Amino acid sequence: xxxxxxxxxxxxxxxxxxxxxxxxxxxxxxxxxxxxxxxxxxxxxxxxxxxxxxxxxxxxxxxxxxxxxxxxxxxxxxxxxxxxxxxxxxxxxxxxxxxxxxxxxxxxxxxxxxxxxxxxxxxxxxxxxxxxxxxxxxxxxxxxx
Amino acid sequence: xxxxxxxxxxxxxxxxxxxxxxxxxxxxxxxxxxxxxxxxxxxxxxxxxxxxxxxxxxxxxxxxxxxxxxxxxxxxxxxxxxxxxxxxxxxxxxxxxxxxxxxxxxxxxxxxxxxxxxxxxxxxxxxxxxxxxxxxxxxxxxxxxxx
Numbered sequence: 001x002x003x004x005x006x007x008x009x010x011x012x013x014x015x016x017x018x019x020x021x022x023x024x025x026x027x028x029x030x031x032x033x034x035x036x037x038x039x040x041x042x043x044x045x046x047x048x049x050x051x052x053x054x055x056x057x058x059x060x061x062x063x064x065x066x067x068x069x070x071x072x073x074x075x076x077x078x079x080x081x082x083x084x085x086x087x088x089x090x091x092x093x094x095x096x097x098x099x100x101x102x103x104x105x106x107x108x109x110x111x112x113x114x115x116x117x118x119x120x121x122x123x124x125x126x127x128x129x130x131x132x133x134x135x136x137x138x139x140x141x142x143x144x145x
Numbered sequence: 146x147x148x149x150x151x152x153x154x155x156x157x158x159x160x161x162x163x164x165x166x167x168x169x170x171x172x173x174x175x176x177x178x179x180x181x182x183x184x185x186x187x188x189x190x191x192x193x194x195x196x197x198x199x200x201x202x203x204x205x206x207x208x209x210x211x212x213x214x215x216x217x218x219x220x221x222x223x224x225x226x227x228x229x230x231x232x233x234x235x236x237x238x239x240x241x242x243x244x245x246x247x248x249x250x251x252x253x254x255x256x257x258x259x260x261x262x263x264x265x266x267x268x269x270x271x272x273x274x275x276x277x278x279x280x281x282x283x284x285x286x287x288x289x290x291x292x
Contacts, residue, residue, distance in 0.1 A: 033270055034270045034273055037270040037271065037273070037274050038270065038273050038274040038277055054270060107254060107257075110258055111257060111258055111261045111268075111273065112261075114258045114259070114261040114262040115261040115262060115264075115265065115268055118262035118263070118265070121258075121262060123175065123176045123179040123180060123197060123201070124179070124197055126176065126179075126180050126258065127179055127180040130180055
């Protein structure tokens, strides 16, 4: 399901991202935390963490790291495949996260966006963000095989 | 049969007792048609769906969203028997409405997001997990009678 972003979609994503930027790390942590609680199978990727509970240090830190990656993707929205080349290599050869999980994380990111920005996360922002995150997932999967 | 803890039952009961069906139902279906436009294929007779604005203002869609949301009441009242409870509706969606069951998941995801927007800090990870489990059971039951 890879539908490319229109000019309007890109503007919408950039504008909404600018709005959420101050809370980016928070949002990332909340989304990651929700993913681990709502989809327990995702915990299998974090067996090396001592503490997977909401608010724990590893979850907070990693949530921020993930959001830095997505913020980077927003900046490279005009060419995600090239822009995310290194991250794709990381996910393909080192992390080897099953790509189905990108969709799971995307869903949780959007749940948090809706939860923290109820007035701003309109249907129009939702569809643009859904498309964008799907394309980020696709770019991250590029090097898998 | 799906197992529900006392806490899960309480979370679901609480969520639905405080639910504004008119608001959430309308918003959920509207959002689904905008975010996943191919779902509009099932609403040919509902009037103007030309763009997001038209969909948001369409009273038939709003009313139908409320109807769909009330459809969840059956599960609420029969949590230990959801599969059997939805057998008839499953046949309806398959034989009469010809809805691709993948769409149930799409609407379910959108509904989760609408509820997340509505409940603010009350939409804890635990509430989210329970609500998504509830919806997943209903979605599975609705797909059961397809052949």
